[in-house]
Amino acid sequence: MLQLPHQPLQVAAVPPQRAPAREDQAGPWHSEAVCRRDEAGLFFAPSKEPTAARLSREESAKRVCARCPVMVECREHALMQPEPYGVWGGLTAAERRVALARRRRRDVELKTSGATDRIAG
Template sequence: MQSSPPQEPQWSPAVTAQRSPRDLAGPWHSEAACRRDEAGLFFAPSQEPTAARLSREQAAKSVCARCPVLLECREHALVQPEPYGVWGGLTAAERRVVLSRRRRREAAASGGRSPDISRIA
């Protein structure tokens, strides 16, 4: 009787992950429009005058507006949270407003209850 070589066990995940072509090509930031621009456009120099800051931020936002990964970038900056610079077309101050609104919405959705920490473990 001839024995056959052992076979690799057949394994398949319970849930098939949906992967976009962007996932297969690399991280989202590899496609960011800003990777070709000066970082100084997206991050303020120290003691920048208000008019210069507003002009620089507007220029950065115009780069963001044509970016194919704008939403991924924005979400990254909100989740991290990134404390400085223009990310996903939003300044740090604008991101703080978005985060504050999210927290209020989440609190309203949970009925104003604080999470039960004893259940988290």
């Protein structure tokens, strides 16, 4: 039997994950994310994905998000970054754009009504 010299096992470098915008004192919110145990392909679209397949995949991802204990933190992270791709905190990229537009509109309305109250008062 031929014996080969022992070579140390080489481990491929894993690219670092994108860090969240904030970390709680108990540790980063994403360490508790349910999606860490699922395939990333569920949360991010492959190129040239057909619409029906995309909608089905996004619904599956949202079901994972719905049972996640850090869904709100994940969603806020995705809105504050803003994350341009994937399902984060139960929202697709398109849904996050709508949510951000609503927040901007609400902020403008609040500023406008606050200025009007000061002038009238």
